Amino acid sequence: MVQGKSTFQLEQINYRGYNKMSNRGKVIKLNANENFYGCAPEVLNSINHKITNVNLYPQHSGRLEEILAEKFSVSPQNIVTGGGSVRVIDGIVQTFVEPDEEIIIFDRSFVAYQQVAKSHRRKVHLAKQNNFVCDVNNIFPLISNKTKVIFIANPNNPTGTIISNSELELLLCEISPEILVVIDEAYFEYVTDTTFPDSLSLQRKYPNVVIVRTFSKIYGLAGLRIGYAVLEESLSERMKQNRIPFFFNLISEQAAIIALKYENFIQECKEQNNIERNYLYSSLKDSGFNVIESQANFLYLSFDDEQEKDLIFEKLLDREILICNLKIFGQDKSLRITIGNREANNKIIECLEAHNS
Missing domain, CATH: 3.40.640.10 (Type I PLP-dependent aspartate aminotransferase-like (Major domain))
Structure with missing residues (x-):
């Protein structure tokens, strides 16, 4: 199974106008629709020698x-x-x-x-x-x-x-x-x-x-x-x-x-994304959030109230989870969450369920 690589050691989160100190230094980065599992290991191995040139x-x-x-x-x-x-x-x-x-x-x-x-x-x-x-x-x-x-x-x-x-x-x-x-x-x-x-x-x-x-x-x-x-x-x-x-x-x-030679890695990422996308979507839907069914590696959440949206963004940030506040792109009442692995998704669900309880 592919392993998640989107936890980063950051002393400070500085993201599109949001600037705050990181309490623990580790941030789960789910804001830019990057592949949570990184690239195929063989890619890193093959390009290492290029760095010397x-x-x-x-x-x-x-x-x-x-x-x-x-x-x-x-x-x-x-x-x-x-x-x-x-x-x-x-x-x-x-x-x-x-x-x-x-x-x-x-x-x-x-x-x-x-x-x-x-x-x-x-x-x-x-x-x-x-x-x-x-x-x-x-x-x-x-x-x-x-x-x-x-x-x-x-x-x-x-x-x-x-x-x-x-x-x-x-x-x-x-x-x-x-x-x-x-x-x-x-x-x-x-x-x-x-x-x-x-x-x-x-x-x-x-x-x-x-x-x-x-x-x-x-x-x-x-x-x-x-x-x-x-x-x-x-x-x-x-x-x-x-x-x-x-x-x-x-x-x-x-x-x-x-x-391009390692399509097995791509297939594993697709399968894992599909499993976790369905899991996160169902969990957020069941918790009462207006989440849009997605065919990509992210979910879109729409809110009636901009303040509630900002509060959820901040609560996730307090737990070292960085998602995309779409206000930076002119969408004042929306959030976008990149699909992570089960551990990351459970942290999101736990935070959002606590908000709704």
């Missing part, structure tokens, strides 16, 4: 694109890699969205879409969710002749809900093929719902589909910043022309290549 510039071999292409039965020319999925998303906006063109995203979705658009001074329209679920029907009224890119996080971050294959195809059938539909699948490896889209098949059918994925989540390599896109070859060529040099550090590409 930090005086050298990294050499991008293209080997990672070749391995990903083989894995997904596409050409290496259909793969664009970058320093994390956010850098890939930035490259999409930079390459394809002209100054007078517009972007559509869902509200309560990955905050980086708006941040990237703002950095490039591109206009963004927000599609509403229905009961914390992204509904593609809410996109259609926002589409105009200026629309260039639609970003869809699937599963959605921070709610953990998904858009099904049939729903996504409904969107793709109706919109202009000139509009790029970027499907951000950062958490797709955690999904167990059988209605989840086969995005690679959709991409072959609809060349305007761009799939963005990452090694930051289930592969446990968030600190190394490795992301990639799967897209039509002519689009890939344009992105690569805009790509900055040295977009990987010395060990990133090597780590990703090794990580």
Whole structure:
């Protein structure tokens, strides 16, 4: 069984405006949707020797694109890699969205879409969710002749809900093929719902589909910043022309290549996440919390009262459990909890049940 690695020795918790001393020095970090179990041990073993060469510039071999292409039965020319999925998303906006063109995203979705658009001074329209679920029907009224890119996080971050294959195809059938539909699948490896889209098949059918994925989540390599896109070859060529040099550090590409060899570790993480996700969800639901059923490695809690939400955040912090207060992303009445192991989840349940008693 995979072992948890998300307890950190910290003398001080300094997190997005929350600054307090840690009483015991050990913090269970459940705020950023990182893999609680770390990365495959073989990855660490394989990159240790690279550390002695930090005086050298990294050499991008293209080997990672070749391995990903083989894995997904596409050409290496259909793969664009970058320093994390956010850098890939930035490259999409930079390459394809002209100054007078517009972007559509869902509200309560990955905050980086708006941040990237703002950095490039591109206009963004927000599609509403229905009961914390992204509904593609809410996109259609926002589409105009200026629309260039639609970003869809699937599963959605921070709610953990998904858009099904049939729903996504409904969107793709109706919109202009000139509009790029970027499907951000950062958490797709955690999904167990059988209605989840086969995005690679959709991409072959609809060349305007761009799939963005990452090694930051289930592969446990968030600190190394490795992301990639799967897209039509002519689009890939344009992105690569805009790509900055040295977009990987010395060990990133090597780590990703090794990580792809140990799918047994990924499967174990998925199975353990599914067990603990169901356990934590059921426990919080039974305790009366408004928790959204998730297909990712986190749960979304919604509150009627902002003060109660802040109180729960502080109570968990007092017990050395750091979760995400979504106020920092403009969601004043919501919390997000990364799924931990049974010990960590029991500590959360104990704290929240005591609050409700």
